[in-house]
Amino acid sequence: MTNDRELALELDRLVFHSWSAQSKRPTFAPAGGSGSWLWDHDGERYLDFSSQMVNVNIGHAHPRIVAAIAEQAAVLPTVAPSAANLARGRAAEAILRHAPAGMAQVFFTNGGADAIENAIRMARLHTGRDKVVSTYRSYHGNTGAAITATGDWRRIPNEYARGHVHVFGPFLYRSEFDASTAEEECRRALRHLERVIEAEGASSVAAILLETIPGTAGILVPPPGYLAGVREIADRHGIVLILDEVMAGFGRAGGWFAFDVVDDGAARPDLVTFAKGVNSGYVPVGGVIISEEIAATFADRVFPGGLTYSGHPLAAASIVASISAMEDERIVEHAAQIGAEVIGPALHELADRHPMIGEVRGAGVFWALDLVSDPETREPVAPSVVAAIKAACLERRLLVFTADNRVHVVPPCVVTADEVATALAILDDVLAAVAAA
Known part of the structure; x- marks a missing residue:
């Protein structure tokens, strides 16, 4: 047997x-x-x-998440994303409870990669621009734009999306900038980023996309001032700042979001992508946290994106239970x-x-x-x-x-x-x- x-x-x-x-x-x-x-x-x-x-x-x-999934399955195991759903609304409310001031809504996806896809789509439509700047030492997922935004080897056989530009981010131990201190590495990495944006034409850049702390690339905690400097560059050129918190968020880096830990939250993003730790993967889910300004772009304009399982009630229930348990415990x-x-x-x-x-x-x-x-x-x-x-x-x-x-x-x-x-x-x-x- x-x-x-x-x-x-x-x-x-x-x-x-x-x-x-x-x-x-x-x-x-x-x-x-x-x-x-x-x-x-x-x-x-x-x-x-x-x-x-x-x-x-x-x-x-975790028993609270397991119970929440079972309870939701017994009541309403699935529902179309076009409907209002109590579990989905409560999940968005729980996530926004820990998001920075000025974040207004949550768009739910099936995971981290399609969260990146939709954040890029939002940034392009909001700005009317095309290019996305991301770093070589990064991983953003394995769908079309997400894998092209990725910097590591997995990008190379999968480059089918358009408008992507890569730069080197700060990494003092293996510095690309001949830096000997964290301050030098920060300053030179920011200068490199801005020069690439200028050379590409700042008016053509829709978004800067960064993992707040690059994870698979080596857990590269940025030096003090780097994310704040990126925020300043983005503001000066009218560029959307997308922070990828898929791996680093929901406790992983010791804060609800890694940008709460890095630079003391000075780098407020315009869009935040999440997945993984929001419910520990008990049910597949991800999403984009959207600023008030970008949400307003689509108040009367149709957002051309969606998924059959967006805000799936089992996933939503697991998010509510997970965040509640993390708060209580x-x-x-x-x-x-x-x-x-x-x-x-x-x-x-x-x-x-x-x-x-x-x-x-x-x-x-x-x-x-x-x-x-x-x-x-x-x-x-x-x-x-x-x-x-x-x-x-x-x-x-x-x-x-x-x-x-x-x-x-x-x-x-x-x-x-x-x-x-x-x-x-x-x-x-x-x-x-x-x-x-």
């Missing part, structure tokens, strides 16, 4: 996986979870320091505290013991270890090294998120100090073993 794990892996051969060569199949088949833990069909427990796709912010199977505050007092200091101690760790970056429960083969030259480790680290962690029942030459330490916002200690002890052993191999 085939057990459930074997059956799951056998049936998985019928599934076409994203970002994968299809001959390389998953070996891990989780059966359930709670908080920061998952377990497989044999009952083996795994500590989830990946939050899956850096989205399970509130942890696995002070989960965002916990993420900020455990990042500052436990995760950050522990990662810096780990770096002191392992020359392979070139830099530690992050905030809240959003951290990256930049791994190098030579601390002096900062040469990134080979992909095989990162693959070996990930495999060794999995063998020890620790799930980690890796990208390029980095290990990202991104547990749920509800992670405990004891769980952090357990995970980093495993990572400590694995780094030592891989370095000695």
Whole structure:
């Protein structure tokens, strides 16, 4: 008799996986979870320091969200987006409760990529301009405009959208600007951005699109003053500022939004995209938070965009429950505290013991270890090294998120100090073993 794990892996051969060569199949088949833990069909427990796709912010199977989805399913499991729906309205109200002053409405999508698509559409229609400026070290999703706005390698085989321009954002550890201080990096990155906008023709630029803290690109916390400087450039040239909070929002960086943490909220966006942590992915959902000025553009003008499942009531109910639970349980505050007092200091101690760790970056429960083969030259480790680290962690029942030459330490916002200690002890052993191999 085939057990459930074997059956799951056998049936998985019928599934076409994203970002994968299809001959390389998953070996891990989780059966359930709670908080920061998952377990497989044999009952083996795994500590989830990946939050899956850096989205399970509130942890696995939070009872309030599970109950809210079930209750909504029993009452009204689906409804057209053209109708008024109480769950949808309450979800928008809950999101706007934590948005900056001057934000008026929420447009719901199925996820982060189509949130980016629609934010770009709004910016172009609002300004009457076409071009979108984004950074090379970024990821915005895998739909037409979103993947073209992306800066990393995934953009190159998928460039079908028009009007996209890329710049280098600030990243002092691997500076493109020969900077030696955060102040220099900030100033030169802002000058570079403005010069590209001028060279492209500022009157042709609809939007500057930035991940507030670039996530998959390496958790690149911008230097003080950068986002405020971008806001000033956008204002001076009449450009819409879109901040992508799909990964960094809803507690991940230790604030309701990452722009609350970076520059003390000085860089008020015109549009905010979200997904992932808004309901921890329990039901697919994303959206765009829209400023009063841009919302007014479409008061009497039809917005030419929409989705069958926009504001799906099951997703809306999960958002309301998630935000309410995060408020009541002070989960965002916990993420900020455990990042500052436990995760950050522990990662810096780990770096002191392992020359392979070139830099530690992050905030809240959003951290990256930049791994190098030579601390002096900062040469990134080979992909095989990162693959070996990930495999060794999995063998020890620790799930980690890796990208390029980095290990990202991104547990749920509800992670405990004891769980952090357990995970980093495993990572400590694995780094030592891989370095000695």
